[in-house]
Amino acid sequence: MTPGRPREHAGTAAGLTRLEGYLSAEAHLREARLQAEAFVLRLPWLSTAQQEEVARRYAEAHVAQATQALKQVARRSAELRDEYSRRYELLRRRLLCVTVASLTGGVALLSGLAAWFLPLR
Numbered sequence: 001m002t003p004g005r006p007r008e009h010a011g012t013a014a015g016l017t018r019l020e021g022y023l024s025a026e027a028h029l030r031e032a033r034l035q036a037e038a039f040v041l042r043l044p045w046l047s048t049a050q051q052e053e054v055a056r057r058y059a060e061a062h063v064a065q066a067t068q069a070l071k072q073v074a075r076r077s078a079e080l081r082d083e084y085s086r087r088y089e090l091l092r093r094r095l096l097c098v099t100v101a102s103l104t105g106g107v108a109l110l111s112g113l114a115a116w117f118l119p120l121r
Contacts, residue, residue, distance in 0.1 A: 032062040 036058035040051040 028066060029059070029063060032059040032066075035059075035062060 033055070036055040039058055040046065040055045043051065043054065046054060
């Protein structure tokens, strides 16, 4: 593998992520428009222009609501990632301290046993 490969891979992954986001957004917008059209069909007394306006506003509101929900999920996800990272670091430090203390205790115990048994010979 050449030195440039990881960077190319990261660029490709980022590009694919953006493409996935775009396609997802387009699918969501298409779904919002379909729901808006279904909604205005239940309002036959509106003129064509009024139906188009209601459908446009319905789709905009639907997309705005979904966008807001996604932003809240992303914000909460970042909060949880930070919280769990802090907890992980704390647990890691605790484990290191327990390991060092156990090893130190073991060495002290062995030293004590050696000091006690060696003079007996």
